[in-house]
Amino acid sequence: VARERVLGVLGGMGPAATADFYTKLVKATPALQDQDHIPVVVVGDPRIADRSRALESGTESVVLAGMLRSLHHLERVGVDAIAIPCNTAHCWLRDLTSATDIPFISLIEASVREARTAHPGASTALILGTRATVSSRLYDSELRRVGFGIVPVTDEQQDAVDAVISNVKAGTFAAAESLFESLAKSCWNQADVVLLACTELPLAAAAAAQFQPKIVDTTAALVNACIAWAKQ
Amino acid sequence: VARERVLGVLGGMGPAATADFYTKLVKATPALQDQDHIPVVVVGDPRIADRSRALESGTESVVLAGMLRSLHHLERVGVDAIAIPCNTAHCWLRDLTSATDIPFISLIEASVREARTAHPGASTALILGTRATVSSRLYDSELRRVGFGIVPVTDEQQDAVDAVISNVKAGTFAAAESLFESLAKSCWNQADVVLLACTELPLAAAAAAQFQPKIVDTTAALVNACIAWAKQ
Numbered sequence: 228v229a230r231e232r233v234l235g236v237l238g239g240m241g242p243a244a245t246a247d248f249y250t251k252l253v254k255a256t257p258a259l260q261d262q263d264h265i266p267v268v269v270v271g272d273p274r275i276a277d278r279s280r281a282l283e284s285g286t287e288s289v290v291l292a293g294m295l296r297s298l299h300h301l302e303r304v305g306v307d308a309i310a311i312p313c314n315t316a317h318c319w320l321r322d323l324t325s326a327t328d329i330p331f332i333s334l335i336e337a338s339v340r341e342a343r344t345a346h347p348g349a350s351t352a353l354i355l356g357t358r359a360t361v362s363s364r365l366y367d368s369e370l371r372r373v374g375f376g377i378v379p380v381t382d383e384q385q386d387a388v389d390a391v392i393s394n395v396k397a398g399t400f401a402a403a404e405s406l407f408e409s410l411a412k413s414c415w416n417q418a419d420v421v422l423l424a425c426t427e428l429p430l431a432a433a434a435a436a437q438f439q440p441k442i443v444d445t446t447a448a449l450v451n452a453c454i455a456w457a458k459q
Numbered sequence: 460v461a462r463e464r465v466l467g468v469l470g471g472m473g474p475a476a477t478a479d480f481y482t483k484l485v486k487a488t489p490a491l492q493d494q495d496h497i498p499v500v501v502v503g504d505p506r507i508a509d510r511s512r513a514l515e516s517g518t519e520s521v522v523l524a525g526m527l528r529s530l531h532h533l534e535r536v537g538v539d540a541i542a543i544p545c546n547t548a549h550c551w552l553r554d555l556t557s558a559t560d561i562p563f564i565s566l567i568e569a570s571v572r573e574a575r576t577a578h579p580g581a582s583t584a585l586i587l588g589t590r591a592t593v594s595s596r597l598y599d600s601e602l603r604r605v606g607f608g609i610v611p612v613t614d615e616q617q618d619a620v621d622a623v624i625s626n627v628k629a630g631t632f633a634a635a636e637s638l639f640e641s642l643a644k645s646c647w648n649q650a651d652v653v654l655l656a657c658t659e660l661p662l663a664a665a666a667a668a669q670f671q672p673k674i675v676d677t678t679a680a681l682v683n684a685c686i687a688w689a690k691q
Binding site (some may be wrong): 274397 | 493
């Protein structure tokens with residue numbers, strides 16, 4: 228990889244997901260020694276207001292202010308591209324892009340690309356994400372463009388997704404894993420591909436080996452896009 | 460925890476160890492939601508020259524220059540304390556301390572405290588670390604001060620430690636785990652407590668459950684010290 232350029236990570240949303248991103252980035256980078264790895268600066272500010280609640284309550288500007296603070300920290304250090312290991316945060320991607328000259332590596336684009344290349348024959352996709360990610364239709368046009376039909380989750384399934392995410396954020400991983408397994412059993416036959424479109428979800432899904440084949444892990448997809456960027 | 464203050468992490472030495480530190484920090488922080496976590500800025504610069512080789516070849520200033528660059532990034536963002544999840548890097552702690560007003564949370568002090576409080580009856584300690592950490596006697600005076608006698612590793616054991624570390628840095632974790640297990644079998648009876656005095660070693664030791672009771676994980680000790688700092 229090109230070691231001259233530094234990857235910025237606008238993180239902390241949530242902290243476990245950012246740590247998972249960093250861990251997966253290190254594991255996926257071809258490296259024989261420390262010096263072969265990608266230089267990173269992670270601004271992990273968990274004080275940024277809850278993204279889903281802000282979109283529900285119309286307080287988006289509070290979230291944006293928090294993210295802009297992290298963005299300015301990354302600008303001050305001097306990074307060459309920025310990744311955000313949080314799906315819902317991509318609702319603000321246009322605002323962030325217009326606030327800086329540093330390019331963003333979109334988790335949404337990376338995940339749709341991964342869904343398409345890893346599952347060439349698939350024609351339907353189920354999106355498991357926060358209520359805000361789903362209702363903002365963050366993925367819909369990109370997925371349709373590459374030939375996926377979008378299968379909606381039921382209200383009950385959305386409640387279960389929210390519960391899994393809350394448990395990961397609270398650090399209660401055993402509960403998160405068991406809730407994820409029940410959810411997966413209920414929704415797995417609905418589509419060819421299941422997008423874990425919230426970066427907390429892979430942390431609850433890792434133990435469930437039987438569900439892996441259909442999964443698109445959006446954290447891993449972002450990692451792959453970052454490594455591709457570093458190799459350019 | 461006090462959310463106003465930001466923890467700086469001078470990391471990348473190596474990247475897997477820094478990711479492990481971040482993961483353990485998130486897991487060990489009492490939190491029900493993102494906003495309960497400690498704000499962190501991680502400068503993970505794996506380009507910093509190899510610490511052990513520099514100490515062997517008398518090129519310490521090259522390492523210091525790399526660490527100072529990361530330190531200045533942390534200063535520019537504005538952090539309130541700095542942790543370095545690398546044992547060998549603490550050979551340069553005095554130089555770093557004199558270059559900034561930001562306090563450091565010493566991994567060495569944290570680990571010796573952990574060794575003492577977690578093993579109140581123990582009287583001997585074996586230090587598994589890089590050749591540089593061992594020959595610099597980073598731990599010796601602190602350990603003696605709290606009543607530990609230091610048991611030396613043999614040359615052959617030191618070679619095995621180096622091999623485990625290299626394998627973690629190269630991402631070959633299965634080899635690292637198997638090498639660690641052989642090493643542990645050969646040295647585990649030599650002392651009451653075994654310090655994993657290189658932050659790569661816990662990544663090779665996690666699978667070896669039977670060896671856990673004697674272990675002081677220096678990454679986890681640093682995490683605990685950082686959480687205590689955040690609670691102040």
